Amino acid sequence: MGKINVIFDKCKGCGLCENACPQKIIQIQKDKINSHGYFTAVCINDDKCVGCAMCAVMCPECAITVERQVQK
Amino acid sequence: MSVVFRKPDSMADVNTHYCPGCTHGIVHRLICEIIDEMGIEGDTIGICPVGCSVMAYDYFNCDMIEAPHGRAPAVATGVKRSLPDKFVFTYQGDGDLAAIGTAETIHAAARGENITIIFINNTTYGMTGGQMAPTTLPGQVTQTTPYGRDVEKAGYPVKMCEILAQVDGTALAQRVSVDSPKEVQIAKKAIRKAFQIQRDKKGFSIVEVLSTCPTNWGMSPVESLERLRKECIPYFPLGVYKDITAKENSND
Numbered sequence: 117m118g119k120i121n122v123i124f125d126k127c128k129g130c131g132l133c134e135n136a137c138p139q140k141i142i143q144i145q146k147d148k149i150n151s152h153g154y155f156t157a158v159c160i161n162d163d164k165c166v167g168c169a170m171c172a173v174m175c176p177e178c179a180i181t182v183e184r185q186v187q188k
Numbered sequence: 189m190s191v192v193f194r195k196p197d198s199m200a201d202v203n204t205h206y207c208p209g210c211t212h213g214i215v216h217r218l219i220c221e222i223i224d225e226m227g228i229e230g231d232t233i234g235i236c237p238v239g240c241s242v243m244a245y246d247y248f249n250c251d252m253i254e255a256p257h258g259r260a261p262a263v264a265t266g267v268k269r270s271l272p273d274k275f276v277f278t279y280q281g282d283g284d285l286a287a288i289g290t291a292e293t294i295h296a297a298a299r300g301e302n303i304t305i306i307f308i309n310n311t312t313y314g315m316t317g318g319q320m321a322p323t324t325l326p327g328q329v330t331q332t333t334p335y336g337r338d339v340e341k342a343g344y345p346v347k348m349c350e351i352l353a354q355v356d357g358t359a360l361a362q363r364v365s366v367d368s369p370k371e372v373q374i375a376k377k378a379i380r381k382a383f384q385i386q387r388d389k390k391g392f393s394i395v396e397v398l399s400t401c402p403t404n405w406g407m408s409p410v411e412s413l414e415r416l417r418k419e420c421i422p423y424f425p426l427g428v429y430k431d432i433t434a435k436e437n438s439n440d
Contacts, residue, residue, distance in 0.1 A: 117189075118189075118192075119189060125203070126203055128207075128208035128209070129208060130208035130209030130402075130409040131209070131408070131409055131410055132209060132409055132410065132413070134410075135410045135413070136368070136369055152203065154208065167192060169192055169193040170369045172193040173193075173214075173369045173372050173373075174214065174368075174369055174372065175213070175214075176204075176206065176209065176210055176211055176212065176213030176214050177203070177204060177213050178195040178196075178199060178213065178217050180193070181191060181193065181194045181195075182191070182192050182193035182194075183189040183190065183191050183192065184189065184190065184192045185189055185190075186190050186192070
């Protein structure tokens with residue numbers, strides 16, 4: 117189980133996270149722009165996120181924080 | 189839930205001026221991650237070039253110096269010689285390192301200066317609007333080669349890693365890419381090795397990162413990664429061209 121958190125005002129909507137996501141659950145939403153005028157990435161299905169952090173690894177803006185259930 | 193990925197501490201919490209999808213940001217983050225992992229934020233001095241990354245000093249929390257065009261290795265030489273205990277890295281683009289700064293780069297390598305160069309190769313002059321660079325591929329359309337780069341008139345691309353691997357003072361010459369999460373991890377390992385070589389005072393290290401320029405290539409960020417994979421990597425093969433530590437490790 118994982119969860120991503122996209123910083124709204126940092127995202128530039130380049131789509132590299134959308135391309136990298138193995139679960140295909142990231143999309144560039146087209147109904148809201150941020151303070152710089154970009155559409156931003158959102159996770160459309162939190163339940164399917166595995167917390168692999170591939171989106172964050174490819175994000176050029178460091179706009180994605182990833183949380184994951186870590187087994188002890 | 190615990191946080192498994194977040195912005196490195198040595199990276200400033202600001203929005204970058206780079207175009208959407210520009211891979212400069214990925215390489216900035218990799219350098220900051222290495223600085224954090226090695227715990228050397230207070231002991232690192234970065235040298236900025238001229239080019240798109242001219243304002244990189246705003247994005248690193250370590251000390252940064254701005255160098256004249258192409259002269260980052262010369263500035264780094266001075267800093268490293270006066271402060272030999274500090275980590276000194278330069279962050280240069282292909283117009284800076286492979287065009288106007290060729291002499292500085294090759295002579296810094298020939299002297300075996302104990303510095304690290306991170307070389308971003310996106311096969312074009314990004315900041316000035318996409319003119320032909322020394323690394324522009326044959327046939328590539330740019331502002332100054334509207335019919336594609338003609339090798340009979342404009343010559344062939346310069347392969348800096350291959351050139352620098354021939355120089356005795358070079359300790360590490362490696363070419364990496366940032367087109368996929370896997371390649372990003374390889375790039376991170378290469379940058380870590382470059383900093384370790386500098387820590388062990390073994391000599392000059394250069395990591396060439398094949399990068400994209402969606403704006404000047406006229407493509408979407410995802411299409412640019414595709415072009416990087418299909419056109420740039422076959423011309424600029426990835427791999428380790430020289431690594432003096434590999435020999436030592438194999439003798440063990």
